[in-house]
Amino acid sequence: MSMDNVWIAIKQAAVGAARDVLYPLLDPVLPAWITPERLMMFASAVISVVSILVIVPLVMMYLTWAERKVVGRMQNRFGPNRVGWFGLLQPIADAVKMLTKEDIVPARGDRFVHLMAPVLILVPTLLVYAVIPFGEGMIAADLDIGVLYFLALSSVTTLAVFMAGWASRNKYSFLGGMRAVAQMVSYEIPLVIAAVVVVMRVGSLSTVAIVEAQAGLFGWFVFQPWGLFAFLIFLAAMTAEANRSPFDLPEGESELVAGFHTEYSGMKFGMFYLAEYFSALAQCFLAATLFFGGWKGPLLPGWIWIFLKTFVLVFVLFLFRGTFPRVRVDQLMGFTWKFLLPLALTTVFVAGLTYYLPPVPGWIVGAVLLTGTFFVLMLPNRRVTLVRRACRLEN
Amino acid sequence: MTATPLSWILLLSAAMFAIGLFGALSRKSAIGVLIAIEIMLNAANINLIAFWRYLHMPSLTGQMFVLFSITVAGAEVALGLAIIIAVYRHMRTIHVDEITELKG
């Protein structure tokens, strides 16, 4: 029995136990509306939820460790290496620090909104893990509208960022919050359109159907021209949605103190920190599902493949952080509205066009059209230098 | 474990609509009025989906209607807020009972 089936076997065992052991045991005490089927459904859901809530934070904790190590090495220094071998206990030290710090609320701030913002940012980022297929048959909820559910919940975090910036009654928080909201709202559009390209070709919003449609040796969507460009757009938009470098202007340490989470300390800051990493990890999982074939791959069990693909994407995010300088706010907005959005629309068009053309000429036509559009779109996006802006100010 | 009677859902949407109407008629701030209008729109949408579910299910008319209603609501809020901001810049107030002159 391979590892693939262990989780499914656990689930079946739990469901069977609910039906055969738990229900007869509790039967005299339960009200009439709790039938055996409902208890089985409940047991199945509990297993899914508990496994997500245990594994995802664990993975995320060591992701933070990995990021600090990788970025440290890129900056020619060791990462954390004091706490435990190779700094492996660093995430635990961070968690203890966050739990024991004093919780400071600004005196004139809006207490209720200040409290609600971390909650509102964390809950949706955990809810989206329900539609990610971690392996064959290993999904918490195979919704008909999986991708749309994911995208809808990702857009709720924008609200929480605004609330955090507003409630702190602090110029830096406020400015950071405004910038973050403008950035997240603008980058949501290419993100959604890139996801729509894949949904359009597959014909279904269900993540399981999308993975099933990428069967075969070169069946991953990233090997198609429209898939590759959609992936690149998705990558850029995902980096901006998660407020990570090079798009981390809202929380840029050198610019805005800490942006919208300046006035947060202790566990509330911990929740913002968690939400940022959960969100980035979830988007990488979605990218692996949409473009890289999810859990499909030869030899190894499915869940290893999807984790491998996701970790490669997360490593790419770490590389971005260590390499690129921070993008200025007008460059940020120009990038999405004048470059990513037209490119995304062209990708949708090309994906539709190549559906009707035969495979090989379609691939060539698609590749040529998209590469052409890419270079054409670089023309209106040449750098606006500071000299030109100074001249405009004089007039 | 019976299903919800249709009348209960219609009651909810009637209550929401009445609350929204009260807000639209009594709020002083123009944005408060917009908030109340959004509540009214949501009430109407719930009504549409309820009738779709209980009466017309195989056809998708109810859902289509709601889809377009949500779209139009989005456009209306965007434009309404742009106009409110324009009025604010001109008259320095958004209280509906102080914006009484057409001359700008």
Add this chain to the structure above:
Amino acid sequence: MNQWLFVLLALVIVSAAVLAVTLRNLIHSVLSLIVVFLGTAAVYVGLEAPFIAAVQVLIYVGAIAILLLFALMLVRAKMGQPTPHVTGSWWLGFILASALFVILAAAAFGIDRPAPPAADVPDVAALGTDLLRQWVMPFEAASLLLTAAMIGAIAVAIELRRQSRRSAP
């Protein structure tokens, strides 16, 4: 949908709506409005319309609520204003709203149909197909409307910036 679950949702929605129209602090009012939107999305899920529920969250919570908050920020809605937040004739609105509720409730009580089985629900693919076959005209009209709204909003906002720059020293 289970009736007690629906009653719970209805209570949440109605209380949030009441808060939304009566709170003095407009930011809190918008937050209650967000609860109304989320509750409505939950009702849609219970009524076998998950796509509409997701669209509701995506558009209402993810865009319209943020737009309202941005506008509040731009007109500098202060917290805890001493001035009254309802107009002088609010009692008239209350009477009219109550009368409307009584009429609608009276009409609603007579209607009771059994719900068709959930297996008959058309799926999301049927929605997509219908949108581009039977409903293509409203679809195109909606896209035209959105374009016009976008252009109009930008036109209203931009013109003012030029005016204010000219008037500023």
